[in-house]
Amino acid sequence: MDNLKQMLAPQDRRGFFKAAGVGAAGVYLFGLAACKGPGGADRVIKLGLVTPTTGPLAPFASADDYVINQLKPLLDKGITLGGKTHAVQVVLRDSQSNPKRAAEVAQDLIDREKVDLLLAAGTADTTNPTADQAESAGVPCITTDAPWEAFFFGRHGDPAKPFGWTYHFFWGLEQIASVYAGMWQGAATNKTIGALWSNDPDGTAIRKGVTEKIARVGGFRLVDAGLFAPGSNDFSAQISQFKAAGVEIVTGLFIPPDFATFWTQCAQQGFHPKVVTVAKALLFTQVVAGLGPRGHGLSSEVWWSASHPFKSSLSGVTAGQICADYVARSGQPWSPPLGFKHALFEVAVDVLRRTTALEPEAIRDAIKTTSLDTIAGHVDWARGPVANVSTTPLVGGQWLAGGRFGVEQKIVFDKDAPAIPVGANLALLS
16 A cells, blocks of 8 residues: 555656656666665676557557656565675667567667566567567566567467467457457448558457458448558558448558658548548547547447456556656646556566476466466466466447546446446447
């Protein structure tokens, strides 16, 4: 309870973001004072985090400083292993939203920083190259924020021969396809779906899962306009194809700037679908609010929200509390990566507290035996669809006018995760 009070106590916004001791290189150190007393150890536990601080994927990393700072009151006493108390250092590296750069900084964290545990989040463009470096080097690695199939099969994983060092928790394609189909079945449309997908690991994976699910469900007609290059500035061909086919439901996957371009061009070209359900881009309040009234009524998958009935294993803070606290401290809206980045550190700390030695094999073995209730849901690699994966709940949501930032997201479909309450019914776009 004391940790909860510390985390939620008011403080100056500028002081808050500096409180963890972050330097120019993105280095945070916790628990050093506790390690100077009896039983203390000189050996610092190092966590490396690869995250897209800059570039088009930066919204996935917007809460990083906040989340890492939350560790301060929780790790001020360090982590005790074998009777010795160790300080904990978090070394953050920016992938710049670039897979090649993600691989480079992950390699730097392994070779130069000698991290004990590597972490990554912020789409498969970040998780996959990071995990590949960890797997090659024999370094334990935990990742999140990418559909698990994009992480596993996107790295040529084989369920019969799982990865030895890299572990992931997130939802999967069957889940997102079920959520989308469930939302659309209840909508008064002609059931004609137009789809287009960003040509990246997330886009290609979700395209496969959603289209296969639509074919199995029946009742829908799919017009798949295929893949487009990230950073595209002209969607005229796809829009014309949808208009000619009588499309009333649009789906796909975009990074935020690409969706803004697409949706603006839809208005310019007189294309007015009744339902738009898009992955990735519509996770963020700022993106939807930036579209003005045309953002009202757009829908997406919801990985995590203030309505999720989960709490932190580290502090006891609930999803609703952490969202309210983040808004109060930063002045910015919360987003789903906030919860999953917090959960990533929950799992990392749990693993380190259970490991028997600061050796790669011991840390890996502790990852494999994880069974933890986090603020993003339960993480347990013994129960996943493949050995390196643990799945988390997924629901559907719609953006409606209102709230502090002009739009707010309401849960509209929860049949696959009924513990997460519905707040509204899906409404057609006006």
